[in-house]
Amino acid sequence: MTTTQAKSGERVTAAVLIIGDEILSGRTQDVNLNAIAKYLATYGVDLCEARVVPDVEQEIVDAVNALRTKYDYVVTTGGIGPTHDDITADSVAKAFGVTAPEHPEIMAMLRERWGEPNAARRRMAHVPEGGTLVKNPVQGPPGFQIGNVFVLAGVPAIMRGMLDDVGPRLRTGAVVISRTVRVTGTGEGTIAAPLEAVAKAHPDLSIGSYPFFAPPDVYGASLVIRGRDPAEVDVAVEELVAALESVGVKGIERVAGAA
């Protein structure tokens, strides 16, 4: 359970699985995906895919199995409370082909808090066989890890608290550095050719263009250059600025990060 560094150049990958009808119905704006993406980035772990599924056992089982076999890690959020729609622990157990008995440490926590817990609260003690607990420093019972899957709460403040106990368990990669070239007053159609030339010259970098516009007359694009070699990122930034200037683009700013 100690952090190990991936071999140089080896990519460490992850997926997020958001479990909950409330995201798909539009009741709730998800903010957990963005928080997990930023958190994993600090460990050099690439978030490669995310899925949102409803509180339906077979959908959760299928998604967990699809993602855990494809990526190094999976982080799930939601569905670990005491109510009938909280079926994540049992579904993840099913995905792994194991049962989810009451975990003695969680049962002890529940007893300390509630006396003998009722049947609903005992559901929160379900942890798949072979799982280890993920600390909850905020409120309520812990999450858990089984294999390469981390099962966290859905309430954002609690989810973020639990993440602190996830990072130290990850095999980490080289952290991705981002820099942005922000162009105001020129559209993507003019930027595209110089941008593509720089992208082709640096196949190890990820270069994206994110247009912005504020009617009636503010528009442009943030050109984000991402890579694991800070020196190459810096070189690409300067090449891009020169390439843009060579086709007459004005209003160029260099910005730190993925601004």
Place this chain on the structure above:
Amino acid sequence: MTTTQAKSGERVTAAVLIIGDEILSGRTQDVNLNAIAKYLATYGVDLCEARVVPDVEQEIVDAVNALRTKYDYVVTTGGIGPTHDDITADSVAKAFGVTAPEHPEIMAMLRERWGEPNAARRRMAHVPEGGTLVKNPVQGPPGFQIGNVFVLAGVPAIMRGMLDDVGPRLRTGAVVISRTVRVTGTGEGTIAAPLEAVAKAHPDLSIGSYPFFAPPDVYGASLVIRGRDPAEVDVAVEELVAALESVGVKGIERVAGAA
């Protein structure tokens, strides 16, 4: 292309596919999923799954094919601009096994705006064979529909504008009604048993519990009852309130919608 009503009781389903490295890197907080979920709900279309994939052709192809065969509709966002990372149109064409030639109407729009468009802008005219255009009332070129897949922009204001041309093409279902019973000062562990009893008595309704807490001392849960029969939703609300009161729960409010 006119709206048709699904047969009574028949469910109309949809998935959302968000395409873009910027969501997975954490640079950008997605807001399109929530907007599409709310929009589809007004047409009685159930959003059943969402996925976020990077700007990688094979990932887009695989996700489009997985989702378009499983659900009645798929709505994609992102990747339809003129830069090298805008590969959605070509990827969706590949998923359907067709080419994506330049669409004459979009070429005409581009010529009107730019004179003879450069190679980058011509990318925005790519539409899979057999596709029809989705109007863009905001800025820039249109989206398109091919089969049961709608391909929209990623910039939220533009995406929302394009949605107006999606709804009229959908086979619609009965709209889902939501009501909420909000309980303050009681935890989910106490609420769970009466809630589950009501949920079991109404298998056609979707009943979810969404805890809230504001440290140090405000906590509780929003119990959201959703269904297509408003009378049954109302009955379930009253049954739930009675069941909660019967176990001594205080601080119960009835709230309209999924509050």
